[in-house]
Amino acid sequence: MRLKLVPSETNWDFFSRSKLWLGISGALIVVAFVSFLIQGLNFGIDFQGGTTVRTNAEAPVDIAAYRGALDPLDLGDVSITEVFDPQFGADENVAMIRIQAQEGEEAASADLVENVTNALQALDPTLKIEAVESVGPKVSGELIQTAVIAVVLAIGAVLVYIWLRFEWQFALGAVAALVHDVVLTIGIFSELQIRFDLAIIAALLTIVGYSLNDTVVVFDRVRENLRRYKQKDLKGVLNLSINETLSRTVMTSVTTLLALISLYVLGGDVIRGFVFAMIWGVIIGTYSSIFVASTTLLILGVKRDWSKPTDGGPAGTQFGTTES
Amino acid sequence: MLQIDLWKRILIWLTVAAGLLLAAPNGFYTRVETANDARQAIEAAGETPERLAEANGWPSFLPSGLVNLGLDLRGGAHLLAELPLSDVYEKRMIALWPEVRDALRQERATVGTVRRQSIELAELKVQISQPEGMERALQVVRALARPVSSTNLNTLGANDIEVTGVGNTITISLSEAERLATDDRTMQQSLEIIRRRIDEVGTREPTIQRQGDNRILIQVPGLGSAAELKSLIGTTAQLTFHSVENVTSDADARPGVGNILAPAIDEEGLFYVLDENPVVTGEELVDAQPAFDQNGGPAVNFRFNASGGAKFGRYTAENVGAPFAIVLDNEVISAPRINEAILGGSGIISGNFTLAESTELAVLLRAGALPVEPEFVEERTIGPELGQDSIDAGRIACIVAFIAVLVFMGLSYGMFGIFANVALIINVGLIFGLLSLIGATLTLPGIAGIVLTIGMAVDANVLVFERIREEIKAGKGPARAIEQGYEKALSAIIDANITTFITAVILFVMGSGPVRGFSITLGLGIITSVFTAIYVTRLLLVMWFERRRPKTIEV
Numbered sequence: 103m104r105l106k107l108v109p110s111e112t113n114w115d116f117f118s119r120s121k122l123w124l125g126i127s128g129a130l131i132v133v134a135f136v137s138f139l140i141q142g143l144n145f146g147i148d149f150q151g152g153t154t155v156r157t158n159a160e161a162p163v164d165i166a167a168y169r170g171a172l173d174p175l176d177l178g179d180v181s182i183t184e185v186f187d188p189q190f191g192a193d194e195n196v197a198m199i200r201i202q203a204q205e206g207e208e209a210a211s212a213d214l215v216e217n218v219t220n221a222l223q224a225l226d227p228t229l230k231i232e233a234v235e236s237v238g239p240k241v242s243g244e245l246i247q248t249a250v251i252a253v254v255l256a257i258g259a260v261l262v263y264i265w266l267r268f269e270w271q272f273a274l275g276a277v278a279a280l281v282h283d284v285v286l287t288i289g290i291f292s293e294l295q296i297r298f299d300l301a302i303i304a305a306l307l308t309i310v311g312y313s314l315n316d317t318v319v320v321f322d323r324v325r326e327n328l329r330r331y332k333q334k335d336l337k338g339v340l341n342l343s344i345n346e347t348l349s350r351t352v353m354t355s356v357t358t359l360l361a362l363i364s365l366y367v368l369g370g371d372v373i374r375g376f377v378f379a380m381i382w383g384v385i386i387g388t389y390s391s392i393f394v395a396s397t398t399l400l401i402l403g404v405k406r407d408w409s410k411p412t413d414g415g416p417a418g419t420q421f422g423t424t425e426s
Numbered sequence: 427m428l429q430i431d432l433w434k435r436i437l438i439w440l441t442v443a444a445g446l447l448l449a450a451p452n453g454f455y456t457r458v459e460t461a462n463d464a465r466q467a468i469e470a471a472g473e474t475p476e477r478l479a480e481a482n483g484w485p486s487f488l489p490s491g492l493v494n495l496g497l498d499l500r501g502g503a504h505l506l507a508e509l510p511l512s513d514v515y516e517k518r519m520i521a522l523w524p525e526v527r528d529a530l531r532q533e534r535a536t537v538g539t540v541r542r543q544s545i546e547l548a549e550l551k552v553q554i555s556q557p558e559g560m561e562r563a564l565q566v567v568r569a570l571a572r573p574v575s576s577t578n579l580n581t582l583g584a585n586d587i588e589v590t591g592v593g594n595t596i597t598i599s600l601s602e603a604e605r606l607a608t609d610d611r612t613m614q615q616s617l618e619i620i621r622r623r624i625d626e627v628g629t630r631e632p633t634i635q636r637q638g639d640n641r642i643l644i645q646v647p648g649l650g651s652a653a654e655l656k657s658l659i660g661t662t663a664q665l666t667f668h669s670v671e672n673v674t675s676d677a678d679a680r681p682g683v684g685n686i687l688a689p690a691i692d693e694e695g696l697f698y699v700l701d702e703n704p705v706v707t708g709e710e711l712v713d714a715q716p717a718f719d720q721n722g723g724p725a726v727n728f729r730f731n732a733s734g735g736a737k738f739g740r741y742t743a744e745n746v747g748a749p750f751a752i753v754l755d756n757e758v759i760s761a762p763r764i765n766e767a768i769l770g771g772s773g774i775i776s777g778n779f780t781l782a783e784s785t786e787l788a789v790l791l792r793a794g795a796l797p798v799e800p801e802f803v804e805e806r807t808i809g810p811e812l813g814q815d816s817i818d819a820g821r822i823a824c825i826v827a828f829i830a831v832l833v834f835m836g837l838s839y840g841m842f843g844i845f846a847n848v849a850l851i852i853n854v855g856l857i858f859g860l861l862s863l864i865g866a867t868l869t870l871p872g873i874a875g876i877v878l879t880i881g882m883a884v885d886a887n888v889l890v891f892e893r894i895r896e897e898i899k900a901g902k903g904p905a906r907a908i909e910q911g912y913e914k915a916l917s918a919i920i921d922a923n924i925t926t927f928i929t930a931v932i933l934f935v936m937g938s939g940p941v942r943g944f945s946i947t948l949g950l951g952i953i954t955s956v957f958t959a960i961y962v963t964r965l966l967l968v969m970w971f972e973r974r975r976p977k978t979i980e981v
Binding site for chain 1 (some may be wrong): 807
């Protein structure tokens, strides 16, 4: 007896509601943009400069008291959040304190860290500083720049590779799916105001890689079926290809999600944001390779005759005429 | 039909064995680490029975390479320092002025009197009172130029200074070639000095790297805080000896051309006017040790090299009775009166030191002065406990992810799933083997990369198995179905993995620190998972098939 998530023979029509799916995707992208414009991203210090201090105390975190202790230091914008993790014991109460970049300084001065430590330890002698990270505005500006370049480069490189291996319509379809994934991932980080730092950029690029992986597998099958079923129209070929690869798509997504979910639950709070981005990306990436990439391909159409040069007719409408 | 040549089989198993052997030390991390440390200690300081016992904890014929743990896993301090390289240009100009002055004075008849106008933006401006003598003056100053000493062939033959004259003003600045050469020297020197200072403190495996044109990355595992590291390398520790021109309590006093105003380090409101050009500098020190002065207070003993000692001796002989100042980073530590000529080339610096301060000062003086004062643009301190927590959490997550995927594959593909699982286990072993081989650093995102690879590594196998299922459904025999399955799935596997690999490469090139760690495990994971899926699983399948010769197979 085998565990089967997808029936061995499926014949679902993935394009009967293609307008609905495109509409949903479009709406989500609009929401992402609006959220980005209104709320912006909750940039971590990697991108904004400033200092974060991670504290661990035996007594419960009292945010108001912490704030009261830090107020006399006159540090400007200070945000304090408690960190929760199922693996923390009762005597582990962790807080993250974020302090804006101080006037006229690049990274945090030793004095700043010492003052903060003293102020908090006066409040609770059991409090320990577990980590201090400080990034100067100069570096953070560069980090944003490199991050943006990295994402754009990755998408560009992929565009070229798929163009070389397939046809330009495939490349555009894949890139449409990628942009969709990246925008929605940034969107959810803005919507939920999850901290957006350097690691999230790594997650974004992995999502690009994963989503692409999925898209390429479907496209590979489309290419094969286009050659095999010359009579079938493009929609039929796409549907057939997606159905044939559906079992694999689901299997891979489930195994990847299994691994990621265990990391999300057990991997500790430090990388939780990062893993969240990946889980979201895997789900979105799987969806987009079927509903965005393939639908784009359907709209763009494909040159069917792989052996003869194109005769200049409108792409995607040549089927039937190439039979010889 | 289903055939794999014997040599290929041997090669595949050898690769797997080599990978697993390289990964093995990581299973006994602490033991191997102690053994490695002990071996190094034996090499450096000779054998002791203890060290020998530790070294024998891990057999020497086995590989002993370990995956380095990143700072976020081990705990430690990370600093990114930026060096204001142009500060050096100005110092060069200040040092050049006496030379220029002396050279022009010899030509007093043609150029008249010489006056220093300013040193700004690394340009030395000199005024002469007889503009008609400009041509001669330029000649004289240009004769002071020296060829640029640099390994760069493009700058071969270029001079170190550029001299122009307008009206009665001569402007002297460093040439472009000399600036480049100076920048390079400053960086090399700073790297070397920072390395020496950190080595003096004796922590293990510090990373000290040049980053970009003017930055230095310093990572010291196990150090308590970045603040400690900063106090060690944040001071230039430029020790100089100056003659004292005057003493004042006015912080805004104008020291006059060629002089500087320096505050006393231990007395608020006391300022010294000093000759800008030092008599001797710390560069000519050969040794510095913590010591005690005649009153029993902590002090630092120092010794000059021959030329430093001679200069110091000559100066003290000529200036008996006058005070001179011992200056550290533009603050006067003390300004004793010269009682007699100091000819031995050694002396003592006493001030209001604590014992710890005098020890640190001795370290700094021994290691040498940094040519410029570094500015810290990024710093991170990770406590060792947080690092350990992250390792523990990561390990548990890996194991759970692993088991979940193994069970799921077994349930979905039966016998074939088991083969894929064996390949998956080998795959993770190979990743660790490769990481140890290239001495890569494992970071927290790196662990996430491995977990992601576990999830994705089965993808290639899934592609093949699904294809085999299809072939069986199409009525092909078992052997033919397996063969076709592999053949037809190959293009999808290659395309899918190359595209992911592209993003890993981009991450590696563009990223830094933890992101780069992630890209390494992701990239290696792709290579090993393709290898295990195409070769290892296939070989396992073929071996099973040859033995059983089943009439039908169920995937």
